[in-house]
Amino acid sequence: MSLYLEHFGLREPPFRITPDTDYFFTGANRGPTLDALIYAITQDEGIVKVTGEVGSGKTMLCRMLLERLPGNVETLYLANPSLSRDEILGAIADELGISIEGKATHSLMRALQDALIERYAEGKRVVLLIDEAHAMPAESLEELRLLSNLESKANKLLQIALFAQPELDERLAATDMRQLRERITQHFILAPLKPEDIGAYIDFRLRTAGYHGPQPFTPKALAQIANASQGLSRRINILADKALLAAFSTGSHQVDSAEIKIAEQDARFTPLQPKSPAIARQTLLGAIVGALLVAALGCLALFALPKTSPPPPSVEPASTAGKTSEEKAPPAPVSSDTPGKPVFGPLTRQHMGQFDTWIVNAPRTHYFIQLHATDAVRTGEIEGVVAQATSALDPSLLRVYRSSRSGRDRVGVVYGDYPSREAAAAAMQSLPESIRAIQPFPRQVSKLR
CATH class of the missing domain: 3.40.50.300 (P-loop containing nucleotide triphosphate hydrolases)
Incomplete structure (x- = not known):
């Protein structure tokens, strides 16, 4: 875990090199x-x-x-x-x-x-x-x-x-x-990021990680990162992470030329090989x-919409025994191209309420299973996924959240509450085949806060 989080007011490390879709940068094309x-x-x-x-x-x-x-x-x-x-x-x-x-x-x-x-x-x-x-x-x-x-x-x-x-x-x-x-x-x-995009990229990742202050990287530092990284996002992440650590070690809240030089020396990047x-x-x-x-x-x-847009095959539960009338016969989902404010279906709203109740006391170190995530305007798709999951899983453990941390209005469908990643991974193995087919994966509760 990075040592500078509290120093810079961050919830989590902003420059991990492992892919996290919450940190997908939509700029630079x-x-x-x-x-x-x-x-x-x-x-x-x-x-x-x-x-x-x-x-x-x-x-x-x-x-x-x-x-x-x-x-x-x-x-x-x-x-x-x-x-x-x-x-x-x-x-x-x-x-x-x-x-x-x-x-x-x-x-x-x-x-x-x-x-x-x-x-x-x-x-x-x-x-x-x-x-x-x-x-x-x-x-x-x-x-x-x-x-x-x-x-x-x-x-x-x-x-x-x-x-x-x-x-x-x-x-x-x-x-x-x-x-x-x-x-x-x-x-x-x-293509690699252009020098003029690197400041926006770094700022986006900092804000996503919970940072609220002014841009800590000076223009000179950003120019040095652009030169040393050659615009490659992984190298930018490595340099920014090491530079923040260097600033933390001196008690500074600003990253300037000296910190980037330290990061460059520690990273030891080799130049990209010229192409034939x-x-x-x-x-x-x-x-x-x-x-x-x-x-x-x-x-x-x-x-344009797809030529054929059939609803998910298991939108309606296979069995409606013991379910509320709302769950038994969900109305036709709202079209995913609905303009303006998204209008969510009844199952989606119900499980959004379950999420709001659960997240208040859910430990940050616990894990859940991410079943699906998409843009909030895809209300029909979301309702279909929730309906399918409701018929295959314990509905009381199914939750829907809404987040704009990635810079887009997104909705996620999640399941369960587990004390560790290992427990979540083990639970994934016992999920029905229809659910495993949508490629769920474990995530930590801290990612939602």
Whole structure:
């Protein structure tokens, strides 16, 4: 735990390098990129690729995508891409609940296709998100091409999104990768933050962590961070954290040049390797095209809805025994594009009340299970998730909160109260399959205060 929290009036460390979606910075084109990425994944028929340098925020963007995709989208997440072709298929089958025992590759592919067709018939869309995709073996990359062939008469059954370092572009430039390369229809580049954005980024993270004072970093300090970090958010976090610690050690509430120099010496960053001329030209072209895509798709995301928006499959409880009339027959959820102030459904309001009662006495060190989080305007999606969770879990332990800590009006659905992360993780293993399919994860109560 950082030593300077009380000194600067912070609730929690503002510059952790582990991705926390409460700290997603929507400035510097990050927010529009996320919106365009969501639109591309839910509307497009090809493979989507996101590239960026180490520490540029790709994993954070991927985590935000997991939170923000519509309720009818089922996500399969592979964090370990260094898997063989058979292991990739096995991992996907496991996520879809398909037994692989005794199945040859062709039989497994048929089983995968059948499972995807079944979900397609239910109005679901399945998306495979692969982090660190540049580390995938050649045979596994080829398997992705084959998986992208799975389709119904009119639609792809599996959407694929790759998150990778620029080395993936070099691999895809090889002649034997041309078939996969041509399947990639959308390219996004997560560029480093510009010097003029770094002050806003640091200020956002400080405010999210509970800071209320004036900007502690002087303009000279911010310029030094921009130069030393080369705009990479992970490096910015490391430098800012070390600089605050240096200021704390001298009793100062301001971070200036001297503190940044100490942070630089301690961090010992190595300069980024220059790209080859061919890759540099490709990156520049990709950045230009990506910026145009973000602008165009971002506009489409604002004004267009998905072609098909079926409600979540389990919106109505399987059994209504013992439930109130309000729970038995929830009215049709309010549309997620409702303008103005969000109007929440009755189940959402009920469990918001349960959250307000619980949070007053919940110990900060306790944990809960995060089931879902999305923008507050998606009231129909929220009501559907709450209804599904109500039918599968103990309703008395289900709660809904509303927060603007990330800079956006957000609503989260959470479950349970556990004394430790280990207890929460153990409880997750006993959740019904329908709930585990939405990829819940443990969080600490302190994150909500």
